[in-house]
Amino acid sequence: MNAVFWVAQKVFFPVSAEEKIAKRSLMDGVSYLYPEEDKSRRFLGFSELIQLIRTKKQTFIPEVNSKGIVLDRAYRKEQIRLDYLGALGHKRKDLVFISKNDIRCYQSVLPFWESVQIYLFGFFIATKVVFIRDNRVNWTLLIRTILELSILKRLLSESERIEWHDFVQYDIDSNLIYLFLKEIQGENLTCFKYPSPGPLALHNSCLLTDVLVLNHGYHLDELKYFAESILCSEVVVRPPEGFFSYQAEYKDVEFCEDLLIGYYSHAAWLRKLEGHSDDGLDILAAEEKVLKMLANFIDENPSIKLVLFLHPREKAEKYMDKTNLYYQKYFGDNFEVASVNSSKGFNLVKLGIGVYSTILFERLVCGFPTLIFSPADTFPIKDSVLDEIILNTENFERLTTKYIKMESNKFFDQNGIVTMVDDRFRVRINHNPRTA
Numbered sequence: 365m366n367a368v369f370w371v372a373q374k375v376f377f378p379v380s381a382e383e384k385i386a387k388r389s390l391m392d393g394v395s396y397l398y399p400e401e402d403k404s405r406r407f408l409g410f411s412e413l414i415q416l417i418r419t420k421k422q423t424f425i426p427e428v429n430s431k432g433i434v435l436d437r438a439y440r441k442e443q444i445r446l447d448y449l450g451a452l453g454h455k456r457k458d459l460v461f462i463s464k465n466d467i468r469c470y471q472s473v474l475p476f477w478e479s480v481q482i483y484l485f486g487f488f489i490a491t492k493v494v495f496i497r498d499n500r501v502n503w504t505l506l507i508r509t510i511l512e513l514s515i516l517k518r519l520l521s522e523s524e525r526i527e528w529h530d531f532v533q534y535d536i537d538s539n540l541i542y543l544f545l546k547e548i549q550g551e552n553l554t555c556f557k558y559p560s561p562g563p564l565a566l567h568n569s570c571l572l573t574d575v576l577v578l579n580h581g582y583h584l585d586e587l588k589y590f591a592e593s594i595l596c597s598e599v600v601v602r603p604p605e606g607f608f609s610y611q612a613e614y615k616d617v618e619f620c621e622d623l624l625i626g627y628y629s630h631a632a633w634l635r636k637l638e639g640h641s642d643d644g645l646d647i648l649a650a651e652e653k654v655l656k657m658l659a660n661f662i663d664e665n666p667s668i669k670l671v672l673f674l675h676p677r678e679k680a681e682k683y684m685d686k687t688n689l690y691y692q693k694y695f696g697d698n699f700e701v702a703s704v705n706s707s708k709g710f711n712l713v714k715l716g717i718g719v720y721s722t723i724l725f726e727r728l729v730c731g732f733p734t735l736i737f738s739p740a741d742t743f744p745i746k747d748s749v750l751d752e753i754i755l756n757t758e759n760f761e762r763l764t765t766k767y768i769k770m771e772s773n774k775f776f777d778q779n780g781i782v783t784m785v786d787d788r789f790r791v792r793i794n795h796n797p798r799t800a
Contacts, residue, residue, distance in 0.1 A: 367513040386539040389570040393536035399639040409490030422469040431458040436531040473518040509537040533557040534567040561604040561725035585748040619772035626713030631675035655694045670699040673706040733775040
């Protein structure tokens with residue numbers, strides 16, 4: 365099967381529901397592989413094409429005729445992903461890790477004629493990018509996708525039965541890759557996808573897979589809401605990736621009952637400063653609202669103290685001065701910065717507050733009281749397990765006052781969100797078959 369013609373058919377003439385979902389995520393999804401400013405570059409496609417042609421070709425080609433293949437962005441994730449899958453019961457000796465960033469380096473597996481065909485089609489796409497205004501980044505990345513699909517086909521040619529563990533399911537081409545691999549491998553391939561503990565609505569509302577690995581009860585609520593765009597054969601609920609280390613970390617730790625609020629930053633202000641691609645969620649505006657309300661709340665309640673859990677980007681040496689100035693603008697000197705990583709200090713504050721961030725869901729799964737600010741009607745979905753712990757501009761003072769005074773061990777029972785945790789340290793693990 366030729367990847368060029370296959371992709372062209374799926375992009376220009378999708379037929380099935382699955383193909384239409386793959387095209388939707390491919391052409392309308394947000395990618396962070398290019399910064400926001402590149403959306404206006406008319407010759408972006410040609411830059412991508414030249415970059416791919418100049419990619420250093422690896423003479424060493426990894427053997428991937430393994431029972432399990434783990435896909436993530438870069439090799440720095442290898443140990444984390446393998447440890448997680450091992451904790452879930454997958455045999456480590458059967459797993460091979462592939463860095464998606466490096467797939468293009470294995471171009472030597474392609475016959476000359478196929479490489480020429482790919483780059484000719486890439487030239488066509490790059491020319492198209494010059495004359496369009498919308499979706500420039502998406503069209504540009506289509507060139508890379510075709511190259512990677514062609515290489516993956518060659519790499520997997522010796523494989524028989526494969527478990528494909530996709531940890532970059534948020535990439536706009538993830539669903540297209542799934543359809544391609546299923547077409548060339550058929551029933552010999554079982555695909556697993558692993559959304560983060562955060563809401564599916566943020567980056568994972570369109571998913572095609574065989575097995576979908578979710579983390580908590582709110583994901584199950586969302587699954588019903590996105591029934592037409594998340595298609596899978598089986599759903600399993602498993603702890604989020606960091607949970608096994610958290611479980612050991614917090615096993616003998618007491619709840620904090622001091623009047624301490626922890627603010628968990630998404631670093632939206634810094635992402636904008638760095639020129640990250642705009643995902644349309646306007647998290648910066650939401651974080652600024654939270655910071656203003658939190659500053660007023662702390663001023664009016666001097667017995668309550670604030671601890672900032674910074675995003676790793678904010679703690680980089682080159683940004684520390686800007687970070688301090690940013691938060692002093694809201695709180696003066698009336699705060700302290702946590703000296704530990706956010707996931708290591710759940711027990712240091714009584715109540716966690718933030719906007720959307722994955723770390724907030726990790727706090728909840730580990731059994732620590734947490735409130736999530738949402739300015740949007742789309743989150744949470746109506747009548748979900750999170751309804752009673754969502755902050756907005758109207759209820760911020762009331763709910764924050766209520767839960768900072770509540771005993772921590774009553775938080776979950778009070779709100780009926782016990783589907784987030786079975787008990788404080790053990791996520792409810794079950795199987796929920798579901799037909800696509």
